Structures are given as structure tokens and as C-alpha cells.
Amino acid sequence: MLIQMVSINVKPGHAEEFLEAFRINYEGTRLEPGNLRFDVLRDPDDELRFVIYEVFKSPEALDEHRKTPHYRECVRRIDPILAGPRTKSFYKVEMADFLSA
Template sequence: MIVLVATMKAKPGKETELENILTSVMPKVELEQGTLQYVLHRSQQDAGKFLFYEKYVDKAALDFHGSTPYLQELFKAIAGLLAEKPTIDLYEEVAGISK
């Protein structure tokens, strides 16, 4: 299993617009076979900071997700809304609890 954590920061005044664009892809991502979790979070300390927690069955599923036309469109749409380049980190799941 592969976990991707992405953080991004909106330009001042662009927080709502960024959030709307980020959530707009949820229905399409939900249909992806190898995507197990795709969760968007907003910082409690900074309303312009967002974190995606994503879980994929394998690298092929992650690669598929990254190559979809709707994700490519999302990247173009958010480029002018970001205060800085997003950070993207990949993790391997070691242990966890699900309820």
C-alpha cells in the first residue's frame, strides 16, 4: 500500500476557491479502482492550508490517479491560487487502526 500526503497553501483571499476546486474532483476519484482513501483536510490554525491524505493499493493505482485528465485539469486550475509549491510525500503504511 502507498500513502501520499500533499499539503498546499492558498494565496490570501483564495482559500474558498481553492477548496472548491480541490473538492470538485472527489466524485471522479471515488470511481478509481485502486484508490482506497482520498481525504481533504483544512488546517485549524490556518484556513488557507490544506492537506490531502491519499491511500492507494499500489504504485500502478497512484500512477493512474496522477495521469487522469481531471487531475491534470485540477493542477492547471489551482496553479494561480497557490501561495507556494505544494509538498508531496510518499509513505509506506506500517501499522494502523480502522474503525
């Protein structure tokens, strides 16, 4: 199991456009067999800052995710409105409620 957290900062005036574009990725990813969880989080103190919390069954499932049309379309749409590069952090799961599901 692999967790990826992606930090994203959006240019002023583009937060709603970002959410519209990211919905494509969110809805498609939730249907992928290798995805266990996908959350789009927004900083309550900075409405232009987002964190994407993703849980995949394996590193290979994440690799497959990056090849999907919904991922590629989302990236195409959001890249011009980002305030800087996306940053990614990876974690392995030691304890989590969803492990027993």
C-alpha cells in the same frame, strides 16, 4: 499500498476557490479502482493551509491517478492560486484499520 500526503498553501482570498476546484479531484479520485481513501484536511489555525491524505493500492495506481482528467483539471485550476509549490510525502502502511476491510 502507498500513502501520499500533499501539503498545499493557498493565496489569501482563494480558499473557497481552491475547495471548489479540489472537489473535482476528490469526487473523481474516490471512484478510481486504485484509490482506497482520499481526504482533504484544513488546518484549523491557518485556513489557507491544506493537507491531502491519499491512500492508493499501489504506486502504479497513483501513477494512473495522475493521468486522469479530474486530476489534471484540478491542478490546472489550483496552480494559479497556490502560495508556493505543493510538497509531497510518501509513506508505506505498517498498521491501519482499513487494512482489514
